[in-house]
Amino acid sequence: MPSFRGHVDTLGLWRRFPALETVDGVDGTVALTFDDGPDPDCTPALLDALDAAGAKATFFMVGEQLMRHHAIAREVAERGHELALHGFEHRDHGTLSPQQARDDLARGLGTLEAGAGRTARWFRPPYGRFSEASYEACEKLGLERVYWSAWGFDWEPVQADRIAEIVTRDLRGGDIVLLHDSPRYAPRESALATAEAIPLIAESGLRLTTLSELAG
DSSP states (O other), X not given: OOOSBSOOOTTOHHHHSOOBOBOTTOOSEEEEEEESOOOTTTHHHHHHHHHHHTOOOEEEEOHHHHHHOHHHHHHHHHTTOEEEEOOSSOOOGGGSOHHHHHXXXXXXXXXXXXXXXXXXXXXXXXXXXXXXXXXXXXXHHTOEEBOOSEEOOTTXXXXXXXXXXXXXXXXXXXXXXXXXXXXTTSSSSOOHHHHHHHHHHHTTOOEEEOHHHHHO
C-alpha cells in the first residue's frame, strides 16, 4: 500500500515539475481539496457536510464534468468555496501530445469560466502528473501549480472512517489534503463515503479551509 504522507514519486516527475505541496509556517489550518467533480453522486452531499462542519474547500473541477453539471458547479461557488481546474478531460498528460495537453488546460479553463462564472487560480493535473507542455501552459494561462501533502485513498472503495483515519494520521498545519467528490474516474461505485468522512476529519481540531486562504 502506498505511503499516505505525500506522493510516492517513483518517476521523479514531482522533482522535475515542482509545484506547491504544502504551505510552511501555518499552524492549525489545512486546505481541503476535492478532485474530479462536480458530480451529483457526491458534491451536493459534500457541500452539506462542509457547511455542517463550518469548513471551506477548493474543488478541482473537470471540464467535461462541469459541462454536464454546471448548476452544481455554480452552487459550489455560491456556497463560498473555491473553484480550481483539473483539466477538461481526466487524462494523464504524459500520454498526450504537447498540443493536446495545452488544449486540455485551455478548454478546461474556458469551460469553468463559461459554466460556473469563475476563473481559476490553481491547476492540479490528473494523477498528479504534469508534462512539459502542460507545465508550461500553466504559466501562459496564469495558473498556479499544485500537488498535495496528504490524501484519503478515497478513489478506492474505502469507508468513511478509514478515509478520515488515513487523512488525519499525520495531518498538520499547512497540509493540502487530496480527496475526491466523484467516482467517475475511479474503481468505487460512489463517492459518498468522502462526504461522510468530513465530520470525522473535522474532529481533528484543525481548521479546514480553501487552498487560496491557506496559501495567502
